[in-house]
Structures are given as C-alpha cells and as structure tokens.
Amino acid sequence: MTAGSTPTDSASTGELITQLAAQTSRLVRDEIRLAQKEFQESAKHAGIGAGLFSVAGVFAVFGVATLIAAAVAALALVLPVWAAALIVGAVLLAVGGVAALTGKRQVQEASPVPQRTVANVKDDIQEVKDATHDRT
Known part of the structure; x- marks a missing residue:
C-alpha cells in the first residue's frame, strides 16, 4: 500500500500512520497555498482601495481650495x-x-x-x- 492510497481494513497501523502523515502534510501545504492566494487577493484589493483614497484626498484638497477661492471672490x-x-x-x-x-x-x-x-x-x-x- 502506498502513502497516497486509501486506507482499508487490511492496512497495518504503520501504513495508516504513514498515510496520515502524508495526507496531513498535503493538507497543510494546500492550506498554505490557499492562504497565500487569499492574502495576495486581499493585498491587491487593499492597494486599489488605498489608491482610490489617495485620489479622493487630492480631489478633496482641490475642492477645499476652490471653496476658499470662492470665499475670496464673494468677499x-x-x-x-x-x-x-x-x-x-x-x-x-x-x-x-x-x-x-x-x-x-x-x-x-x-x-x-x-x-x-x-x-x-x-x-x-x-x-x-x-x-x-x-x-x-
């Protein structure tokens, strides 16, 4: 029986432990890959959000400057x-x-x-x- 095969009633304890170790290792690797992908997607969204906040800040500054100019013009x-x-x-x-x-x-x-x-x-x-x- 190999480490990748399914357990059967005739498998020894040693074989079952070997399968458990292999499956656990594969599960951990898969979960790490999934976490990395989720982190990359999250970082991408955070970067886009930060960029949009920067654009909003620039436009807000220009808006305030325009209002200040309007106040000067009104006076x-x-x-x-x-x-x-x-x-x-x-x-x-x-x-x-x-x-x-x-x-x-x-x-x-x-x-x-x-x-x-x-x-x-x-x-x-x-x-x-x-x-x-x-x-x-």
Whole structure:
C-alpha cells in the first residue's frame, strides 16, 4: 500500500500512520497555498482601495481650495480683492492654529505606557504573590 492510497481494513497501523502523515502534510501545504492566494487577493484589493483614497484626498484638497477661492471672490464683491484674500487667509490661519493647539493638547494627554494595563498587571502579580505566600 502506498502513502497516497486509501486506507482499508487490511492496512497495518504503520501504513495508516504513514498515510496520515502524508495526507496531513498535503493538507497543510494546500492550506498554505490557499492562504497565500487569499492574502495576495486581499493585498491587491487593499492597494486599489488605498489608491482610490489617495485620489479622493487630492480631489478633496482641490475642492477645499476652490471653496476658499470662492470665499475670496464673494468677499471681493464688497471689499478690494487684497482685503478679501487677507481676511480669508487670516481665518484659515486661525482655524489652523486652533487645530494645532488642540492636537498638541491631545498629544500631551496621551501616555506612551498603557496605565490601566500596567496597573492590572501589577495587581495580578501581587495577587499571585499573595496566593503563593498563603500556601507556604
């Protein structure tokens, strides 16, 4: 009987184990090939999605720039163009400054160490120590 044949009632334990090893090895190889193919397809879709997000970002930037130009043009109806551009620029800088300060505060509040996790681990260690001392 070969490693690729089907088990029968007359097969010895050794032959059955050999078949099991061969079939398990083939199954693992097949599953690895399937996982590689699925990963490649997933990576392809992720790459296309990332590219489309980039295109969307570029168009969003152009859209915002157009809206800013429209704001300048609208103000230019009642003010000189240079004054309209100056006002819109000042507003944009103010919004950017507020966003920067808010972001800075958020970064400062962020802790590089997960405080609750560290505290939980310390509590767990202390509990194990206490349980160990109680047994002795």
